[in-house]
Amino acid sequence: MDMAELTALLTPDGLRLLDEQDPLQSTADVAAAVSRLRKQGHSPDLVSAVVTQTRLRMKAHTKFGDFADRMLFTRAGLEQATRLSVAARHAARFRDAGIVSVADLGCGIGGDALGLAALGLRVEAVDADEVTAAIAAYNLAPFSDAVTIRSGTAEEYVRTATDAASGAFPVDAVWLDPARRTAGHTETSRTRPEDWSPSLDWVFALAEQVPVGVKLGPGLDRELIPDDVEAQWVSADGSTIELVLWSRALAREGVRRAALVIRGDTAHELTAPADAADEPARPLGAYLHEPDGAVIRARLIGEVARSLDAGMLDEHIAYLTSDAAVTSPFVSSFRVHEVLPAEPRALAKALRDRGVGRLEIKKRGVDVDPAALRTKLKLRGDESATLFVTRIGAKRVAILAERVWAGEG
Incomplete structure (x- = not known):
């Protein structure tokens, strides 16, 4: 626009x-x-x-529910916007840390600012693009007493808002969403840190001075994460959606790695002081478990494995296995039926013999295109199943299983 x-x-x-x-x-x-x-x-x-x-x-509507009918958007702004339920959790982190005022630098269409203002925090929202800032002003109009919006860069805001004599900052904390931006937010990306505005170096320098929350893509190179921040990976309804780095008062004591798993209206979190050591590999048992993406990104698979009395299927592959059924919000569990030939022609015959016509294909550690494999399998039948194509050691395997839904044994 x-x-x-x-x-x-x-x-x-x-x-x-x-x-x-x-x-x-x-x-x-x-x-x-x-x-x-x-x-x-x-x-x-x-x-x-x-x-x-x-x-x-x-x-x-997928991010904002019925609130969407009273909001305005840009295409890229909507794509990058935090869904409202997650923004509320961000805001709660600030509130629980005793923060009263927040500068939302790179506010986009105002998703996170909505969450902050709804919890009673004072918000100064800033975006470099005039159109996007105007849209944020429209979306945040119901909170006009608590929110101010301006157009400008994060760097300009910090430079002009900081008191020259005392060095005092006008707000208690900062929320940042670095990305590559073009006019009107027609293009927004987190894939190339060197293109981001503001730069990560600038963001991390600010995070050493004031409490900062930084929203980043979940695939950020872990080598870029400072040692003194809490890194929280977040998944929502099965998709890993973001990495948030929390500094100073916003970082929880003793927590450097966290996986927040949101399913509908419920949330579960796994925390640790550092990356967790993996459990040893063990032979395929009666159940196969796929850790949530946030758990994998946070490198807390070992913590989950120990809580489930499970082991790695392969020391380099993010699948777990156990002999007993388990219930955990941090994994999806599957009952193993059998190991089938991994070669497509033999696999197709095995699936036809078992009447499998509906097949969920998962792969890890192997160069397989699930869509192309599905075409080769020429499925037909009334049965449904899940197929894992993966590697155990040097051997490629195909594991036929069925999903275990919550509450099943």
């Missing part, structure tokens, strides 16, 4: 027109909406803004 589109939209008539739109499910729906709105005499800028926002509001 550019400023002309946003200006056209941010009028009573423009916002009313947006709220009147029905969901746009397909490209045909979009084309029909554009044609209808243009025939009604609306400007190209307003039509583009209304159609774009209608589509983005639909997508935003």
